[in-house]
Amino acid sequence: MxxxxxxxxxxxxxxxxxxxxxxxxxxxxxxQTPDFFVLSCSDSRSDPDTITSSLPGKLFVHRNVANQVVEKDDSLRTGLYYAMRVLQIKGIIILGHTGCGGVQAARQGVSNEHLDDWLGHVETSIRGIDELQSDDHAHERQNIRTQIENIKELPVYQDIGKGIPVLGALFHLENGKIEWID
Ligand SMILES: [Zn+2]
Structure with a gap:
């Protein structure tokens, strides 16, 4: 391109x-009158609008590597506040995807001064998964589940988000399907 x-x-x-x-x-x-706030991985293959056939104006999107909810993330907090308080979104979606490079890097213990802080969040999010007994996508699912909990613990969600459902979604690169995770 x-x-x-x-x-x-x-x-x-x-x-x-x-x-x-x-x-x-x-x-x-x-x-804009979007119904959902979406936290998606930055990966170019998992664009929330494209994979749900959503036109501009429908999804309020925040993206970062491996769709992490980090309490100190001012950008996430600000977007979430705006989406909940002003736009009055109906739901929050954590959108991960199979074959996530951020999750893989955390699993492999990749270390680099530019990456360590962020990969540390990812590593914490997937800790506890049994490497031998887990299936191919167990780490991505676990990562999504952790972020659902993390969102619910954010002060901004506690203050103004209670009652707004938080759903997990795993986009399968193999076939394009979204697997819903609760
Ligand atoms: Zn990813």
Whole structure:
């Protein structure tokens, strides 16, 4: 992919939307009313909008490596606050995916001064999984379950989020399906 393809892709998007929904951009500038806050892995293969056929305006998304909930993360906290208080989202979704490089790096104990802090969060999140008895995706599932708990423990969620469901979702790269995890 190159810059030219990005420009052409944008033009194709504009034309497609104008054909399908002539008033799409008019509506878009009026404001957003997303139903879900999504915390997704940054991985280029697990884009929440694409894999759920969601158009702009439908999902309020925060992304980081291995979809981590870290209490000190101001960006996550701010987005979550805005989504819950102002946008009044109906649900929170933790979206992980199979073959997650962040999870794999944590499992393998990859160490690097630029990575250690973040991978430490991931490593803590998957601790306790039996390497011998677990199936291929057990670590990714465990990581998602941990973040569900972490979100619920965030002060911002405790303050204004109670009653908003937090769901886990594992996107399977092998077949495109989303496995729901509670
Ligand atoms: Zn990932």
């Amino acid at each position: 190159n810059y030219e393809q990005l420009i052409q892709g944008n033009e194709a998007f504009i034309q497609k939307m104008k054909q399908q929904k002539p008033d799409f951009f008019e509506e878009l500038q009026k404001g």
